[in-house]
Amino acid sequence: MASTIDAVPDEIIYKIFAEIKRSNSPLVPCLLVCQRWNRAALPYINSIIVLYLTNLSLFSTSFNPTHGPLVKSLTILISYSTADVDVYSQDSTTIGNTLGENLLALSPILPHLINLTTFSFNIPPFSSALVNVPRDSLAALVDNLPVSCVNLEINTATSDVSASSIDGKHLCESLRHVLPRMKNVRIHLGAMCSSTFGHGPVIGERPENIDNFTPIALLEMESLLVNCQRAMYCTPLCGSDDPSSPVIYERSNASAWSSLYQALRCLAQKEGHCQASAKLYLMGAVARDTRDSSKYNTYTRDDVLRETTIATPSRMVWIDRHSCLLRTLDGRELMGNPAAIMQIAEGELWRSSIDGSRIPASLLQKESKGFVAKLFVPEVVPPEILRTSEEWREEYPKRACTLWMNEKVTGMRLLDAEERGRSDVFSPQPVVERTPRGWQRESPERGRLTRED
Numbered sequence: 001m002a003s004t005i006d007a008v009p010d011e012i013i014y015k016i017f018a019e020i021k022r023s024n025s026p027l028v029p030c031l032l033v034c035q036r037w038n039r040a041a042l043p044y045i046n047s048i049i050v051l052y053l054t055n056l057s058l059f060s061t062s063f064n065p066t067h068g069p070l071v072k073s074l075t076i077l078i079s080y081s082t083a084d085v086d087v088y089s090q091d092s093t094t095i096g097n098t099l100g101e102n103l104l105a106l107s108p109i110l111p112h113l114i115n116l117t118t119f120s121f122n123i124p125p126f127s128s129a130l131v132n133v134p135r136d137s138l139a140a141l142v143d144n145l146p147v148s149c150v151n152l153e154i155n156t157a158t159s160d161v162s163a164s165s166i167d168g169k170h171l172c173e174s175l176r177h178v179l180p181r182m183k184n185v186r187i188h189l190g191a192m193c194s195s196t197f198g199h200g201p202v203i204g205e206r207p208e209n210i211d212n213f214t215p216i217a218l219l220e221m222e223s224l225l226v227n228c229q230r231a232m233y234c235t236p237l238c239g240s241d242d243p244s245s246p247v248i249y250e251r252s253n254a255s256a257w258s259s260l261y262q263a264l265r266c267l268a269q270k271e272g273h274c275q276a277s278a279k280l281y282l283m284g285a286v287a288r289d290t291r292d293s294s295k296y297n298t299y300t301r302d303d304v305l306r307e308t309t310i311a312t313p314s315r316m317v318w319i320d321r322h323s324c325l326l327r328t329l330d331g332r333e334l335m336g337n338p339a340a341i342m343q344i345a346e347g348e349l350w351r352s353s354i355d356g357s358r359i360p361a362s363l364l365q366k367e368s369k370g371f372v373a374k375l376f377v378p379e380v381v382p383p384e385i386l387r388t389s390e391e392w393r394e395e396y397p398k399r400a401c402t403l404w405m406n407e408k409v410t411g412m413r414l415l416d417a418e419e420r421g422r423s424d425v426f427s428p429q430p431v432v433e434r435t436p437r438g439w440q441r442e443s444p445e446r447g448r449l450t451r452e453d
């Protein structure tokens, strides 16, 4: 048998492409090697597309619509770490306005991507991006998604703002139109309301509104996570977010969490409105008590269908943004920046690849032998972003927190994530570090354990 390039199976060629991608080298030269490589590389290059602040505008003006059907996944990754423009010299509003124009220019291309299954707009936890993303441009993207798109992520890390030119445009309403066909969804926005999940007056604005609320059905939904937390408090209802005078929202009626939780409970209680196996999650947080150091900052992930909550404790160990500690329900202790830690507390329902493309974790498992998985080069998380506490302590042997000292002196594990029942949902309490029998705290503020005598 002649050993030409044609004898090499696709698997091997995809492996070569994956290695090129892993090394962060451009794939476009692969198109020019020979016809065989060109045939294999064209779908590869177009199937998973990642756009950044720097190439978004170029993509919109130069994309060849005949390649549209090749695109399976599109991620817009907004991160200064990938930008080579001088973004630091501009303010967040100027960058946001330029980004908004670029997103509006991109939206007419989306209907050509007739085989697109996954779309993500993501401001990742390792990004230092502070961009005021105009909500009307996000709505234009959602409105133009092709019907093939069943996995959706919109994560602005709460930096989205309403566009003054378009009065009253709810991103929630655009989301409501596409959610019924979605399978996997992750949303983290600066403001939201019950309009995302149904029709009628906004739940939370008046107590009686819940009686006039009609939920939509989410029959395809496998996993939905809406993050409603901002700096250990709640994001507000649509219309009550004013970036110039930020208000701290508790889990009250004025919070997005409260409005969305009641809307989703309404949906869950209606016969045949969602699958019994669906994961419908809302993410929130409880701030620690500064007068009592045994009470920890706590992320809460509420399972709306099962009415249970996972409460995950967290604390800064050192004055350094990568020194935040988290203890997970499966017993891990991780260190990282607060945004990365929060994504772990969410349950890692979406994953990043090394080039920043995003995919639901369940899809990656299901398709472990499929086309998407072959193309997907798994993530290598920069070590300063997230690591085990063993790795962190090895690097900083002199840094410690009271928890570690207390566990060492008592020889006991004193802090764990908790799974809680429904009674806790509307007034969640922070996770508390245990005080073992025979021990006492020096003072509530300092929290060091000493033997009682």
Ligand SMILES: [Zn+2]
Pocket (backbone or CB within 6 Å): 170, 171, 172, 173, 191, 192, 193, 194, 195, 196, 238
């Ligand atoms: Zn809304």
